[in-house]
Amino acid sequence: MKTFYNLPKKIIFCKKCVMSNQRPSSYPEFKHTKNREGAKYLNIDPKTGICDACKVSENKKKINWKSREKELLKLLDKHRGKYPDYDCIVPGSGGKDSGYASHILKYKYGMNPLTITWPPIRYTAYGYNNFINWIEKGGFDNLTIKPNGRVMKLLTKLSIINLLHPFQTFVFGQKNLAPKIAKKFNIPLIFYGENEAEYGNPLADNNSVMKSSYFMIENIKKSYLAGVSIDKLIKKYNLSYQDLSVFLPLEKNELKKLDIEFRYLGYYLKWIPQESYYYAVENTGFKARPFRTQGTYSKYTGIDDKIDDLHYYTTYIKFGYGRASHDASQEIRNDHIDRKEALSLVKKFDGEFPDRYFDETLDYLGLSSAKFHELCDKFRSPHIWKKTSNGFLLRHTANKDGTDD
Numbered sequence: 135m136k137t138f139y140n141l142p143k144k145i146i147f148c149k150k151c152v153m154s155n156q157r158p159s160s161y162p163e164f165k166h167t168k169n170r171e172g173a174k175y176l177n178i179d180p181k182t183g184i185c186d187a188c189k190v191s192e193n194k195k196k197i198n199w200k201s202r203e204k205e206l207l208k209l210l211d212k213h214r215g216k217y218p219d220y221d222c223i224v225p226g227s228g229g230k231d232s233g234y235a236s237h238i239l240k241y242k243y244g245m246n247p248l249t250i251t252w253p254p255i256r257y258t259a260y261g262y263n264n265f266i267n268w269i270e271k272g273g274f275d276n277l278t279i280k281p282n283g284r285v286m287k288l289l290t291k292l293s294i295i296n297l298l299h300p301f302q303t304f305v306f307g308q309k310n311l312a313p314k315i316a317k318k319f320n321i322p323l324i325f326y327g328e329n330e331a332e333y334g335n336p337l338a339d340n341n342s343v344m345k346s347s348y349f350m351i352e353n354i355k356k357s358y359l360a361g362v363s364i365d366k367l368i369k370k371y372n373l374s375y376q377d378l379s380v381f382l383p384l385e386k387n388e389l390k391k392l393d394i395e396f397r398y399l400g401y402y403l404k405w406i407p408q409e410s411y412y413y414a415v416e417n418t419g420f421k422a423r424p425f426r427t428q429g430t431y432s433k434y435t436g437i438d439d440k441i442d443d444l445h446y447y448t449t450y451i452k453f454g455y456g457r458a459s460h461d462a463s464q465e466i467r468n469d470h471i472d473r474k475e476a477l478s479l480v481k482k483f484d485g486e487f488p489d490r491y492f493d494e495t496l497d498y499l500g501l502s503s504a505k506f507h508e509l510c511d512k513f514r515s516p517h518i519w520k521k522t523s524n525g526f527l528l529r530h531t532a533n534k535d536g537t538d539d
Contacts, residue, residue, distance in 0.1 A: 138515035139170040139452065145518070145530040148176075149183035151463035152476045152532040156453045156518065159335045163305050164357035164383055168297060174335075190332050191467035199404050206402035209395075210243050213323050220248040220275070222323040225312045227251050227261065227438050228268030230407070231327040233414030235399050237272050239325065241417075247325070250315050251278040252307025254439030255290055255300075256491070256498060260423040261438030267419030279311060281380045288371060289360045289381065290441070291499045294506070296361030298452055298513040300495075301445035306359070306381045313350075313384050316394050328400030333464070343396060350389045354382055406468050407435065428488040429457040431479050441495055443488030451510045454518040454528055456484035477533050 137143050139158075146155045157176040165172075177186045213221045222239065224247045226232020232249070239245040249269070254261055269276045286303055293302040312324045329335070351357050357364055359381055367373055399405070411434050414420035422434035428443050429450070436442045436457075446457035462476035471479075496503060511526065519526045520537045529538040 135517040136515070137517045138513070139168075140173050141453070141515060141517070142175055143517060145454070146178050146183075147530075147532045148178055148185035148188060148463075150188040150473065151185060151466045152459050152473065152480050153185060153187065153463045154453075154455055154530075154532070155185075157333075157455060158453065160330045162351070163302055163309065164351055164359065166297060166299070166302070167358055167361050186335075187333055187463070188467055190329075194404065197404075202402045206399075207243070209323075209397065209402075210239075210245060214243075214245055217321065220246050220319065220321050222247045222325055223312050223316055223321050224249050224325050225252070225308065226268070227254060228265035228418070228420070229261075229436075229438055230411040230414040230420055230434060233264075233268050233272060233418035233420050234410040235325055235327055236268075236274055237413070237417045238403070239399070240274070247274065248315070248319065248321060249274045249276045250311060251276060252304065252311045253278060253280055254441070255286065255304055256440035256495060258423070258437060258440055258491075260421065264418075264420050264438070267421075270419075272418035277315060279307070279315075279380065281307070282377060285373065285377050285381075287499060291501060292360035292362060294448075294499070294501065295509065298448045298509055299361075299445075300441050300448060301439075302360060303381065304439065304441075310381070310383045313389060313392075313394060313396075317384070317388075317392055322393055323395050323397065325397055325399045327398065328405040329398045332400070332405070332467075333460075343398075350383050350386050352386045354385055357382060407464060408468065408470060427457065428490055429486045430461045430483050431458060432461050435461065440491035443491060444495060447485070447488050448510070448513075450485045452513050452515070454515075454530075456480075456486070458483035459532065480531075481533050481535075 135143070142155050147153070153176060155176050155178050158170070159174040159176065161170065161173050178184065215221060222245050224232060224236040224239065226236065226249060236247050236249050239247050251265065268274065290300060290303045293299045316322070316324055355364060359367060359378060364375070364378060367378060368375065411420070423437050424433070426433050427435065427437065429446050446460070450456035458480050462471065462479050465471045466473055466476050493503070496506060514526055518529060520529050522537065528536045530536040531539065
């Protein structure tokens with residue numbers, strides 16, 4: 135049966151969590167075209183039926199965290215107070231994770247971080263309030279880079295049309311901004327949060343250093359934004375290279391000249407999302423919103439951006455798993471719920487249509503509802519979805535109630 139995006143042809147679910155092998159690993163967004171050439175997906179051990187993300191969570195229980203903290207202290211001692219202004223960078227928008235990382239680095243370990251923000255495409259009221267609280271109550275210097283609104287809107291629209299990927303322009307900022315700011319301000323240390331191996335990247339990626347391939351490219355002319363080559367964007371949409379440069383990564387030769395260390399704080403400190411939430415509430419004024427996020431059961435993850443809900447819905451369309459699967463799998467790994475409860479949550483919430491900000495988002499982008507739903511059907515991989523008299527249904531589910539289960 136035909137598959138899209140180089141997905142594994144056989145759909146397999148992890149026996150411990152509720153995630154399938156269709157979950158994509160991190161992929162350099164500036165290489166992202168519709169066929170996702172060379173992309174990797176969640177590995178599930180054929181002998182045990184356990185996925186790499188669950189193996190990472192089990193390995194975390196065996197780590198000597200006091201020893202890891204000593205490694206962190208050695209790294210921090212190398213940089214603390216050695217520079218005129220800031221000794222590290224913490225990217226974030228004021229969510230629970232960036233709140234936790236920046237606060238503990240400054241107030242427990244004595245660092246002087248510059249927090250940097252690539253703002254959400256469309257702030258929610260809750261997200262913006264958390265951002266303000268992060269800076270004012272948490273107590274940080276912050277540099278916010280707001281990209282050209284016209285170009286941001288165009289690229290977001292094109293990323294939906296070409297890739298069904300509403301969140302791509304935000305991911306560009308998450309990955310590409312920090313190295314550029316480090317270069318401009320001569321800041322040699324960047325901290326990201328947890329390693330993406332905790333969510334499904336290959337086990338081999340589970341170390342302290344973030345892969346530089348995520349935020350550098352050998353030849354900018356061979357990069358893509360919204361699934362379109364740079365040259366084509368410039369010619370077809372009357373843009374300049376300067377219009378697009380803020381979205382692009384540093385070139386390899388340029389990055390090599392810089393002595394920058396990219397580190398996952400979650401390598402040194404045991405990273406538990408729920409604990410990060412409690413810490414941020416207490417120390418940076420973070421607040422969950424009073425209603426659950428559509429598509430899942432939680433109230434405190436991914437609440438910054440109005441387009442976030444749409445992003446997880448399109449993930450459900452392309453890869454067959456939704457936000458509830460993502461959240462429940464992580465909570466299984468952290469021993470907060472068991473698989474039986476996770477299956478129930480997935481059954482209830484996965485694939486729920488995110489109508490709260492839907493009309494507002496499409497109006498902003500200049501897309502019609504009919505066009506969006508047409509694109510969703512176009513991007514459904516035949517090996518994941520079956521068209522029936524009741525509409526498109528999943529062929530396989532973690533609950534084993536798909537059309538082909």
